[in-house]
Amino acid sequence: MDDLSAKAAASAVYKVSPELQHEVEQFLYLEAALQDEHRFREWLGLLSEDVRYTLSTNTLAQVRDRRRGIAPPTTYIFNENKYTLERRVARLETGMAWVEEPQSRTRRFITNVRITGQAGDEVRLSCNYAVHRAAKARDHHTFYGTRRDTLRRNGDSWIVVSRELELDEFVLVTANISIFL
Amino acid sequence: MDDKLNVRQLVDAHKGTVKPAIYIDQDIYDLELERVFGRSWLFLAHESQLPKAGDFFTTYMGEDPVIVTRQKDGSIAAFLNQCRHRGMKLCHADSGNTRAFTCPYHGWGFGLEGGLSVVPLEQEAYRNGLDKSKWGLVRVPRLTTYKGLIFGNWDETAPSLEDYLGDMAWYMDGFLDRREGGTEVVGGVHKWVIDCNWKFAAEQFCSDQYHAPYTHGSAIQVLAPTPENKSDGKPLGDGQTQRPAWANGLGGVQFSEKGHGSAFFFTEKPDANVWVGGEVSEYFRETYPEAERRLGSVRALRLAGHNTMFPTLSWLNGTQTLRVWHPKGPNQIEVWVFCIADKAAPDSVKEALKASHARAFGPAGFLEQDDSENWVEVQKVLRGYKAKQTGFCVQMGLGFEERRKDGIPGVTNYTFAETAARGFYQRWVDMMTSETWAEIEARTKEYQKELVHG
Numbered sequence A: 001m002d003d004l005s006a007k008a009a010a011s012a013v014y015k016v017s018p019e020l021q022h023e024v025e026q027f028l029y030l031e032a033a034l035q036d037e038h039r040f041r042e043w044l045g046l047l048s049e050d051v052r053y054t055l056s057t058n059t060l061a062q063v064r065d066r067r068r069g070i071a072p073p074t075t076y077i078f079n080e081n082k083y084t085l086e087r088r089v090a091r092l093e094t095g096m097a098w099v100e101e102p103q104s105r106t107r108r109f110i111t112n113v114r115i116t117g118q119a120g121d122e123v124r125l126s127c128n129y130a131v132h133r134a135a136k137a138r139d140h141h142t143f144y145g146t147r148r149d150t151l152r153r154n155g156d157s158w159i160v161v162s163r164e165l166e167l168d169e170f171v172l173v174t175a176n177i178s179i180f181l
Numbered sequence B: 001m002d003d004k005l006n007v008r009q010l011v012d013a014h015k016g017t018v019k020p021a022i023y024i025d026q027d028i029y030d031l032e033l034e035r036v037f038g039r040s041w042l043f044l045a046h047e048s049q050l051p052k053a054g055d056f057f058t059t060y061m062g063e064d065p066v067i068v069t070r071q072k073d074g075s076i077a078a079f080l081n082q083c084r085h086r087g088m089k090l091c092h093a094d095s096g097n098t099r100a101f102t103c104p105y106h107g108w109g110f111g112l113e114g115g116l117s118v119v120p121l122e123q124e125a126y127r128n129g130l131d132k133s134k135w136g137l138v139r140v141p142r143l144t145t146y147k148g149l150i151f152g153n154w155d156e157t158a159p160s161l162e163d164y165l166g167d168m169a170w171y172m173d174g175f176l177d178r179r180e181g182g183t184e185v186v187g188g189v190h191k192w193v194i195d196c197n198w199k200f201a202a203e204q205f206c207s208d209q210y211h212a213p214y215t216h217g218s219a220i221q222v223l224a225p226t227p228e229n230k231s232d233g234k235p236l237g238d239g240q241t242q243r244p245a246w247a248n249g250l251g252g253v254q255f256s257e258k259g260h261g262s263a264f265f266f267t268e269k270p271d272a273n274v275w276v277g278g279e280v281s282e283y284f285r286e287t288y289p290e291a292e293r294r295l296g297s298v299r300a301l302r303l304a305g306h307n308t309m310f311p312t313l314s315w316l317n318g319t320q321t322l323r324v325w326h327p328k329g330p331n332q333i334e335v336w337v338f339c340i341a342d343k344a345a346p347d348s349v350k351e352a353l354k355a356s357h358a359r360a361f362g363p364a365g366f367l368e369q370d371d372s373e374n375w376v377e378v379q380k381v382l383r384g385y386k387a388k389q390t391g392f393c394v395q396m397g398l399g400f401e402e403r404r405k406d407g408i409p410g411v412t413n414y415t416f417a418e419t420a421a422r423g424f425y426q427r428w429v430d431m432m433t434s435e436t437w438a439e440i441e442a443r444t445k446e447y448q449k450e451l452v453h454g
């Protein structure tokens, strides 16, 4: 069994079959497409009941402190479970979530998909993401980051068990984050 | 009076009108940096962020970057984050611990106490001699703490922090002094950019309860307490009064003085807003008796509502969000948001608070998203020629100001009012058009006297 909790990239390639790689990638693309098409209820169906969805802030630390393992504290941007993710979708459905009213357009790009471990019916992967959002006539926002997902086999498809997001900004340059990354 | 930019013609607090040039004009903004941010008491950090000697935290006063440090003797000092050699930004970390600050440009080194201690190649390069004692960091001359919050002021002639706060201290105590041991910052600092003038954000937290039902309509709908709603193991807002606070017939209050503002509704029980975690709402109920002993029932029951300490420090009771609106030109702010908890709260409550704070008022927060969107869109419209000249209505509750006899201090009105906004803009005008603090204080006093004659 492989370690599913490692955060740093392994120094060697973890070998998987082309079939598994293909299957996982297609699942990630499907999930992204459902969100881009605003089919959020269907997207929620691809998340496990015990799903964890997190994103924390980044900080700037001097090298001396980094060597000593001292870092400025971080805090959550997202710290979601199935219930709060569903409530975020419900919020969009009220027609009063003004930031998404009229609705924005989004495009999600997923690259560098690397399966990094398997245990039982779960696979661990990491990938990079870019999300472009167009809103309010001429606002354009781009979010770049990386994430570590755990997927669980669900019949002949998958469900997301955990998604640990990182976003490559220190001071966020958007007024808010009103979409799922 | 020295009104070189004619700002008195743009704000009429007596009639309740504001001309939007105050939100976009570069000259006005430049004068704000000098006369408002250069003279006001500005929040720098929380003492809990600097527990040990050598700890530092970098922030801004207006647009000036500053370093706040814990000294070897336990005191706190703050310095302009600018090397005295050629002006390089000295410290680029958010926070940390250090013995000295070394400039990345030519390597000048400054001690924790701000003195210039190291000059590379001093013998070889400064054959003419360099008087290092003259080239220490620029110190923030006035620095003081109030119940854990550290404030700085560039103006040696400014009144004491206590005088500057006036009765705002009474409202602030309700946030900072609920339990023995005071408060601390939980987790890190949220930082993000909003393309709007700083006064939109500061004024809203000062005076605007009125936007909540509509702007936050979506969050109020979807975060209402229900049995299924077990986000932190306990339903959100577990056991709290569900009906809107303004419908309970108990009334409420808005406060205004010296540009500061605060407002809340009275409640029967210590009820935080419904969107806090169940563990958090339970904590507030359990600790109510202690809070009541320390603060009396009005402030102990108050676990909601908004506040701004002029000019840019705002907070919300119960949700425990404290934020600074750092100005970045007339059309942009950088928001820095801190989650504040009672030090004596159990770790599990602090963790639940951190989660519910981010959920409601982080940059992806259920409520925060809609606030920033309003300010950004207002700012965009102000590019228009006609839009710039069109007066805004700040007349809610005009003429209903009073001084209460029940111990709730200051100039007050009903919660839904714009008394605090009018007071905020009057104070702003008084600072923008006065050369001395004596003039500022005299003008503000005169305005407040006219407001509640008798």
Ligand code: FES
Residues within 6 Å of the ligand: B083, B084, B085, B086, B087, B088, B103, B104, B105, B106, B107, B108
């Ligand atoms: S600018 Fe800092 S050492 Fe030269």
Ligand SMILES: [Fe+2]
Residues within 6 Å of the ligand: B211, B212, B215, B216, B367, B371
């Ligand atoms: Fe709001």
